[in-house]
Amino acid sequence: MPWITALKHTARSGFTLQRAYNEPLRALRGAVGAGISAFGALLVGTPQLAVSAAVGAFIAGVATFQRSYRPRPLLALAAAVGLSLSTFVGYLASPWAPLFVLVLGVWAFMGGLAWSLGPAAGVVATNTVPAMLIVVALTENIPQALRHAGVIAVGGLVQALLVVVWPIRRWGAQRDALADAYASMADYARRLRHDPFAAFDPDPLMTARNAATVTRRQARNRPPELGGRRRTMERMRPAMAALADPRVGAAEEGPERDRAREILGAAAEVLDAMAHSIRTGDPVGVPERTYRSLAVRSTGPVLTGAARQSALLLIGLLADTADSLESPGGDGDGSALGNLSRPSVHELLPVAAHAVRRNWRWSSPVLRHAVRVGVVAAVGETIGMLLPFGHGYWAPLTAVMVMRPDFSQTYSRGVARIAGTALGVVLASLVLAGLETWSAAPNDYVLTALAVVAIGGAYLTILTGYAVMSACIAAYVVFLLAMGSTGLVSTAEERVGQTLLGGALALIAYAVFPTWQTVRLPDRLAAYIEAGGRYAAAAVAAFGAPSADSYRAVREALLDHRQARAELLTATAQAADEPVRHRGLRNSQISGARSAMAGLGRTALLLEAHLPPLGGGSGAGSEPSASGGTGPEPVPGAERFAAVLQEETARAAQAVRLDQPIDLTPVRLHYQAWAAELPDPDEESTDPRHLVVRDAGYLVAALEGLQQALREGDADRTGSGSVN
Structure with missing residues (x-):
């Protein structure tokens, strides 16, 4: 935007008063x-x-x-x-x-x-x-x-x-961060009832993770209800998304959709009750009717296939978390996984x-x-x-x-x-x-x-x-x-x-002597594309080599993806106020690329939800146990496709940095060859081979959307307008 406009905008924001006071x-x-x-x-x-x-x-x-x-x-x-x-x-x-x-x-x-x-x-x-x-x-x-x-x-x-x-309010900031994350998850469940493709804001989860990072001294004094709950709560999100998505979960209309809405509504009530309990320290107060709505027909014939699998996983996670908050004798799943370590003073x-x-x-x-x-x-x-x-x-x-x-x-x-x-x-x-x-x-x-x-x-x-x-x-x-x-x-x-x-x-x-975020937008977008490709590739690769390490790699890639997304959003918001123009990416291209990458992330989330349990876990996507067991069968060709997916998205990210056209056609070609080697996807099947090939098809579609968004208007770029 012009300098005069930028100065007016920043001046107004500087004089803006919030109706909020400190404690x-x-x-x-x-x-x-x-x-x-x-x-x-x-x-x-x-x-x-x-x-x-x-x-x-x-x-x-x-x-x-x-x-x-x-x-x-x-x-x-x-x-x-x-x-x-x-x-x-x-x-x-x-x-x-x-x-x-x-x-x-x-x-x-x-x-x-x-x-x-x-x-x-x-x-x-x-x-x-x-x-x-x-x-x-x-x-x-x-x-x-x-x-x-x-x-x-x-x-x-x-x-x-x-x-x-x-x-x-001892540990008040940590309580608020974790409670806000649960509340955001409850809001997500409510929105999924009406919009199966509702967007999810991961910022509260990132804040909760930051709040859960403690020193060794803090870990000894931390209230039990603040330990280990975040990871269980985050595992609910893929289950909710998989249940609500009509492509892989409940049917778009009919009894299945009604049952999915009932479960999501009950989940929202339970999550709100958990947020209140964490924030105040009071017991979890969930109405009996809510528990009944989760239990009635939970194993009946209304939900079938992957939808039933996702519903059972979600119900199990809700029950586990509610029980742990009502009886916080230990550190939940956090005791097995260890604390997120914050350096002490001498380690800084x-x-x-x-x-x-x-x-x-x-x-x-x-x-x-x-x-x-x-x-x-x-x-x-x-x-x-x-x-x-x-x-x-x-x-x-x-x-x-x-x-x-x-x-x-x-x-x-x-x-x-x-x-x-x-x-x-x-x-x-x-x-x-x-x-x-x-x-x-x-x-x-x-x-x-x-x-x-x-x-x-x-x-x-x-x-x-x-x-x-x-x-x-x-x-x-x-x-x-x-x-x-x-x-x-x-x-x-x-x-x-x-x-x-x-x-x-x-x-x-x-x-x-400025530092413009506008000129850094291509690099931020490229980092987001690269991180999204790594997350999707890790999820696919986990089907090809199911193990505790591969499942952990999915988790780490998800965190990197969230961080890259947050950095892009921050840079975009700051660039919107700057009085400079960028002659590379246009507004519509960045907006379209973000939408496509959101679709890629949502599909990777579905893949994560459909990961088979290791060692007799409680459901798809459950936390792997160290004991192992027989474990699920590897899906042939998944690791090869994951390698191509990661390589091509990294190449596309570099092309964005260099302001060059991207070409993700090799991903589709390799997917078609891989899908031809596997059985045709069955909508009712929970076989990992069917689930991964079906979900990977949605990944390819999202990448084609990214390619289309970045190619759109390349021939007549003028650089007019600020990037936002």
Whole structure:
């Protein structure tokens, strides 16, 4: 879209307010931590120490609100350590202006590079830069710098201790993530009743998987109902899709379809009850009529063939999960499979090094963001030093806090922060002016109390909108800087001017040195095609060599497919806001390719649902047992077809990256030769040979749709319009 349109769109999104607030008790706990730190430092030290303590406690508290499933005390302590180190290093370089500018730029660069570890690490690392800028101005010698670094660390320690002694919904984030996944599965079951080809959003499942990744210490303390349930729940999705799909499950109309709708409706009720139980810890409350609807005729003649097989599998999985939640004595199937391992603190260094190496290339958005934020911080500080105003650090501070690795967030946050900061400064200045008019100048204790109230408002409005939160942060800083000083109005004017300068620097820097997601769309789409091909090939190959390893490979390929899909959707959404054009893929081509790949994924899901059990499992697609047993018979030729499928989809992905036409004809030719070797598919049969050859035909049809979508309009590409 044009620049003017893009700027209008991002500005509107920056000013958008959500009718949502953070948990009041959580916000109160953070404000209490800041109050204890600030008032404690004021009682035993100077107003300047109280400012440092408030800064440390506030930013450590912000770290505990980040979307992370690590222990909240650990996040607060990590933030405190980073803040203390940044302030001391900044002071050591502060006597020499050129050296300080260089150190600030390098520190901001490292903070930007921390985004390679995830958004939580990026936000915490970025917040250490403002601490360096603010606290350095309050110190005069090395002992003072050490004291300020110490009280900042104490502020973070206070926040960490408060999280421990004042717990609010222990494991609440993990409970919500798993409950949301169950609720999304219930919604999927309801939609399948009316639309057998309803789309499924895997994002809640990905979030639940992330929440289930724990350290060894967390695994020992995790509530039993949070362990192992996600995997059982995810196995319900292929069974539901196979039951609802009229091509391989219940007939499109008639008694079979009515029975399938009845089972799916009952499954939705059971899943909703499970979600409520996980979220609250209450027993699973499923009406008796729901259990009866699952049991009546469940083995009768209404459902036949693969549809009956899928229904029995779904009913068995629902019963197993409900029983495990009602009697959570163990870790469910998670005990046999082990925990998803999250690195502990001492194990993070090699993980972090690997993430940085992976992003240490010029095409990486993280590295470009790190360079951009480092240069802008140094330039902003230099300009602030040269201008004949005080408080010159507000320009680099604002620029660093605004900048993000993508265009839409940087510009929306930029305009929101500028407007919110101006509003916060004006309101805080009016409050101070009113206090001065009403009585004598407010003392340091009153100013500290006002700052703590503003901190509580910032915590409470984290979910409301960046403009509102920025106003609260601006007010809190004004109240802190008013401690022991005069000239409040001029301070406010200077800060507004420096904030405008910093916001402008951030926006100009991204325009001059951008990282456009639009130009990365072909690579994201190619990765999605390649991952989809691997998932489908793994599902087919599992029929050719049924084993615990091949079934596990299907699971791993599914996770890669979900991740590639999520990255494509994120890039597409970000590209829609960018003021650039791409002269390769057009809107309609990407949309058509996504639809075709969704069909491919849905068919691979059916193949996964029809996998025969290993070692006497409970149904198709059941988790393989280590004991083995006789096992199912391999389907001849399945592995050969899977190899061709993976090879050709990988070749098609490379063609998309190079902007070349794709040709998936070899897949159809090999499928036709393979199908001719096997018995003709029987709609009522549950023989794996019949199921795999029938489902593989749908894979071929989906790939032909992909080929058609990408070839459509190749001759008259003009590149008009933005990619979305």
